[in-house]
Amino acid sequence: MQQAQKLKTITRKTTPMSFEERIQKLAEVQRGWVNNFRMASMLVKLQDVDGWIRNRLRYCIWHHWKKLERKRKNLIRLGVEQGQAYAWSRSRMGGWAIAQSPILGTTITLDRLKKRGYESMLDIYKKISPQLNEPLYTRPVRTVV
Template sequence: MASIHAKLKQIDEWLRNRLRYCIWHDWKKLERKRKNLIRLGVPQAQTYARSRTRMGGWAVAQSPILGTTITLSRLRRKGYESMLDYYTKFKPGIQ
């Protein structure tokens, strides 16, 4: 039980980063990235530099740029259910 719990937690972290990467990649243009960061609550003074970062998409997904804006609660509102929550809801009974 403990090993599956740890593994699902690890997969969930990777999957959330992948979702953030896909969102960042979907925004494509610099101006769209800036506007969407403003919509997510980043102060306007910081959005210019953050939208034009030279980091790759995967690095941005793991950085505070998206980690603090595209949070787990926002992903849940859009329909994401973590694998760990799903497993604990439907796990087979221990006999």
Template sequence: MFGKAYSSISKQSLKIHKEKLRDILNRSKPIPLEQRINKLNQINTGWVNYYGVSKCKGILGQLDIWIRRRLRMCIWKQWKKVKTRYRNLKKLGLTHYQSIKFANTRKGYWRIANSAALNTTLTNQFFADLGLKSLTASLY
């Protein structure tokens, strides 16, 4: 690769951006999901426009996955009660047995956010329908 120069996103700027996102995706803040997604889209659009010229598709893909997992965690926290979790999992298409199994789990919010139950029900398309813009899709 002689003769070619590539720019990339520095670790420090990625860390600062993640801190901003953590503030929005804080599970303790009672912010409606639509409002969270609007704020995320504003911040991410500006960030992608600034760093769009660099070679960063891999970093943006990983950041996309991380953002969706944080959103799943916030949704799981909002459901709080076992009864609410069961009903919502049933609405999203899980069977009766699977809904009971996952609604009664004792696992933490972050761990459950990466579980098969939430990954198959709260899919990328689910978040796209709510208005979340993908970082990699907005880049190319």
């Protein structure tokens, strides 16, 4: 199975698993993918994929809340004022549009996802990439006599 397809399957809103289990499986696939391509220069690509994965996770969270009242209460718990929380919880926009909206982008932030165990592919890549971790000059310098 292709790596992107694995990421899609794990982050699908209808895949029956807890958020912690989803994060754990996602981490396994991400580590494997980054280890496989660690020699390549792929910072920009990983930023794009990370943004997409974060939106998929926000969509899973939004879908998991299900009911309007639960959405409203959770938005209030995340720091949204009551009127806005009421309006967004009853929005007729689809879940994917809500996941990309400013309301979930500012409440379910990267820091909050990290607290739940999410590690971005870019962070993993920065830890293990040889281009980023090796000193600039690795060959021993030889004096010419």
